Amino acid sequence: MRRLLLIILLAAESSSGASRVRTGADRLLEEPYWKILSGKRIGLITNASGVDSNLQSTAEILWSHPQVRLTALFGPEHGVWSAAQAGEVVAGSDRTFSLYGETRRPTPEMLKDVDILIYDIQETGTRFYSYISTLFESLKAAAEKGIPLIVLDRPNPLRGDRVEGPVLEESWRSFVGIFPMPIRYGMTPGELASFFNSEAKIGCDLTIVPMKGWRRSQWYDETGLTWVLPSPNMPTLDTATVYPGMCLIEGTNLSEGRGTTRPFELFGAPWLDSQKVVKRLSSMKIPGVRFRAQAFTPTFSKYSGELCHGIQVHVTDRNVFEPVVTALHILSAVQYIHTYRLLFNDSNFDRLAGNSWIRESLRSRVPVQQISRRWQQDLAEFKKKREKYLLYR
Numbered sequence: 444m445r446r447l448l449l450i451i452l453l454a455a456e457s458s459s460g461a462s463r464v465r466t467g468a469d470r471l472l473e474e475p476y477w478k479i480l481s482g483k484r485i486g487l488i489t490n491a492s493g494v495d496s497n498l499q500s501t502a503e504i505l506w507s508h509p510q511v512r513l514t515a516l517f518g519p520e521h522g523v524w525s526a527a528q529a530g531e532v533v534a535g536s537d538r539t540f541s542l543y544g545e546t547r548r549p550t551p552e553m554l555k556d557v558d559i560l561i562y563d564i565q566e567t568g569t570r571f572y573s574y575i576s577t578l579f580e581s582l583k584a585a586a587e588k589g590i591p592l593i594v595l596d597r598p599n600p601l602r603g604d605r606v607e608g609p610v611l612e613e614s615w616r617s618f619v620g621i622f623p624m625p626i627r628y629g630m631t632p633g634e635l636a637s638f639f640n641s642e643a644k645i646g647c648d649l650t651i652v653p654m655k656g657w658r659r660s661q662w663y664d665e666t667g668l669t670w671v672l673p674s675p676n677m678p679t680l681d682t683a684t685v686y687p688g689m690c691l692i693e694g695t696n697l698s699e700g701r702g703t704t705r706p707f708e709l710f711g712a713p714w715l716d717s718q719k720v721v722k723r724l725s726s727m728k729i730p731g732v733r734f735r736a737q738a739f740t741p742t743f744s745k746y747s748g749e750l751c752h753g754i755q756v757h758v759t760d761r762n763v764f765e766p767v768v769t770a771l772h773i774l775s776a777v778q779y780i781h782t783y784r785l786l787f788n789d790s791n792f793d794r795l796a797g798n799s800w801i802r803e804s805l806r807s808r809v810p811v812q813q814i815s816r817r818w819q820q821d822l823a824e825f826k827k828k829r830e831k832y833l834l835y836r
Contacts, residue, residue, distance in 0.1 A: 464666040468493065468495040468595045470595075470652050471501065479650060483559050485512065487515070489562075490524065491671060493565075494671055515539075518542060519564065520674070547577070547580050547618060548581060548583060551587075557590060560584075564578075566600075567600060568683070569628075571620060573619060578639070582640055585647050585648070592647050593652060596654050602659065603631060603634075603833075606825065608687065615798060619795060620794060629659075631654070659835055682706060686707050691792065694789075695785060695792065696712065696785065698746050698753070699745075709737060712746065715754075720773075720776050732759060737753050738753055771801070789802065
């Protein structure tokens with residue numbers, strides 16, 4: 444009877460589609476990883492998303508352990524507590540250092556009492572989400588200082604088997620595009636660290652604490668883990684799902700929904716004819732998504748306090764939805780309806796896109812299908828290059 448009950452429970456767990464993923468943070472105190480940490484002074488690069496599956500922060504775990512000393516905390520953009528808004532300079536304090544203020548990487552002075560650096564932040568799987576730039580710069584800082592860096596691996600919330608969008612061109616490298624890779628890159632933080640370390644020839648003494656139980660085909664809500672917002676405008680997995688495309692709206696005079704409860708799922712402006720744009724977008728029959736007129740008034744950012752005639756992006760099938768292609772369709776539709784009202788902040792948009800030709804193509808009314816065909820060869824080459832760094836199947 445007990446055996447039959449166990450079989451039923453296992454079958455139910457399997458059919459639910461939710462596996463019990465253990466992150467690197469869950470495995471930090473296991474061997475052989477604990478052997479590396481024991482007796483050492485630890486510097487931790489983290490924020491509010493750096494928690495184990497019981498929602499205990501990695502900082503608390505290390506702080507309370509008698510066999511290590513947590514001597515420094517490092518916070519990326521938005522700060523250690525993920526409270527600062529996008530682009531806001533974050534100040535440091537005693538033993539808590541900002542990597543989004545006067546410096547974007549740990550300095551030798553910050554690392555003077557650190558034997559090992561640990562990186563534990565939940566990413567969004569998107570190139571211009573700046574935490575991966577912090578990871579890149581931290582690898583370089585650790586290599587220059589001659590200290591090891593340990594990455595506690597976490598899921599790519601948007602599946603690890605999907606890549607999309609143009610590969611960043613070298614001339615457009617910035618803190619929202621630190622290395623040539625597509626907008627949606629389909630790798631975990633640990634895989635990405637190995638990719639950076641080798642492809643950029645950084646040479647850091649790197650250790651990855653891998654997950655257990657994660658499959659590349661999983662979305663975050665299929666892992667059994669609780670979503671902890673990694674930044675103020677990334678409140679849900681729904682937000683992260685549209686973000687690889689909708690963040691491009693930042694480079695225009697459309698609001699991308701910051702200052703609302705649905706950032707990146709909403710876009711609009713006081714001058715937008717939302718009904719006409721919805722009608723045009725709906726006629727395109729873009730896979731996996733529908734559009735609905737939705738007015739909103741942002742409490743901050745673009746058009747703060749102004750009524751925006753907007754549109755909400757409703758993802759109906761996330762497994763066929765292509766966020767980057769969809770965002771280009773949106774911009775194309777808005778330009779068709781409002782040829783002289785839609786404006787691009789050229790440098791901002793191009794930094795996010797990783798090139799200037801997408802903006803130029805949109806302005807020249809090149810069809811979106813033709814735009815996306817142009818990046819396919821670079822995308823295929825990236826997929827082949829990343830293959831040797833993948834830790835999970």
